[in-house]
Amino acid sequence: MIDTKGRSLELFYIDGHPDGMITAELFNWTGHVFVTPRTRLTEALQREEAGYAGVYLLLGEKEGQDFAYIGEAEDLGVRLKQHAAASDKDWWETAVLVSASANRLNKAHVKYLESRLIVMAREIGHTPLHNGNSPKPPGLTEADIAKMEAFLASLMVVLPAIRVDMFIQRSRPAGSSRPVPVFEESGQDEDAGDGENTQAVRFILNKPTRDLTAKAIFRNGEFIVEAGSHARSEWMNEQAIHSGSYKPLQDELVRSGVLRPDGTHMVFTKDYAFRSPTAAAAIVFGHSVSGPAAWKLESNPDISFRDWQARQLDAVTEKDASE
Template sequence: MTRAIGRSLELYYIDGRPDGMLTAELFNWTGHVLMTPRTQIAEALARPEASYAGVYLLIGEQEGEPRAYVGEGEDISARIRSHDVRKEWWTSAVLITAAANKLNKAHVRYLEARLIAEARAIGRVPLDNGTNPTLAALSEADVAKMEAFLENLFIVLPAVRVDMFIRRARPTAAKTQPDAAPAVETSTDAPEAKRFVLENRRHDIHATAVLRDGEFIVEAGSTARGSWAGLAHHNYVGLYSELIRSGVLAPQGNHCVFTESYAFSSPSAAATVVFGRAASGPQSWRLEGSEMTYKEWEAARIEDTFEDLLGASE
């Protein structure tokens, strides 16, 4: 098993305000990301990198739902000026360029097409783009460069509050059959995934989840409440609606079914979506095959970890 390698990201708040313009760069990456609220778009477009070739995102809301637009241009500032006049819904913009203006027209057309395809495949935020552009014809070497550029970009974007390209759907783990051959051992220190269960018989809800690699993943086939029943302004109303809209939650009779496994940010986020109302994940989820709550299991796990550390230091 290959060990994950950390990355170093530098954020620079241009005017010293956390809600103002900021830039983001990764060490040893030529890409440059500028995030700006619409209220500062004039200042952003006056910056040198705004006249470079690149791609850009316009982000906002329309009729209460998130919305985004992906565009490209050999001079980003000229393209955004036209959209600033014609599109009223967006509230922030992200300008994506490369140092020394190294991207060309074919590069940015390729990046635009890939970003649109990725956003639509994930389905978290509807796009204002009317078409699906075809990939620009690039050499094999240039395709590899642009795919590497995108890999780094997808690391940077969440740091500037853009999460529309985060894939939370996870492949469904294959069930081990009784007569199946034992799995090949790939790592001696990889922790075993723990499975948890959440039930509400009144609403025909039965969900299972696994904690794997730090992600709390509700498994495909789990059932959830058929409609949101909690407070209209709850933090997770948007997430529940997003999962319905993207097809992760599919209506089936009086409830919904997870069509694919989905990684939540916390057990509480998962429990709230499954129940369709506010819920405490640590208290609601129980370790499969026992009455131990997630909270109790977590406390025991922390205690065991500290005991191991103390034992190793003696």
């Protein structure tokens, strides 16, 4: 069952612009998230929450790809000063400090959070970590474990809002995203009576000259390429892989095991939720392409995703006009 309850998130831009220092808090959550660029570290460490116990993320790039470090401290400010002076951590550009109001987290709490975040990041595999071995979680009571897991669940809502997506799980077990039956023309699944938005439509992408076939399902706002789909093994040279290329995403999918070599091409080992049809098509073709035009209805290849979506929008407009 998908949790469809809304959450209220407050972002405060301390500097007045989104690239400066930011605080983020959820309504009815004791957690507090503070983001600071490394260039504003002097001002950031003067804030009260910088002296709290908590966990932190150091984010940046190394050798052209995203990189991160996850740590914990009883005094976040002291630990960040140490990292700023360390010669092996020149790569980080942003720090995310996670604490609790009134400094309610203790040493055992933050060690537990650190351990869980490292395990989660490595399981998802979006972003390589600078961390060495994964620390074992401390011995907490059953009640404290439940509290920290609830704390983590709320933190996972906040982090994507501040553009930290390393904990978003986009890969799924093979077949897990495949509802049966699916009605391509209406877009409605027979299970729609369960209260969830189960709109589901199947699409297909073919490139006979490269022996590539990929299948995807569009459901609940996600464009999910299904396990068993093909993808081109090499990336076409797009002006030496310009900044808008999806090549880094292909590298990530290979590194995390979502894509693996299979003869002359690669194959998806898991279902994977892309951010858009365009991103999905680019990974399949190995170069930039218009996804809405490339993906076709599996039941009617004459209709593209763009055509299908236009029909859905027209239907909404007609419904509004009749009311």
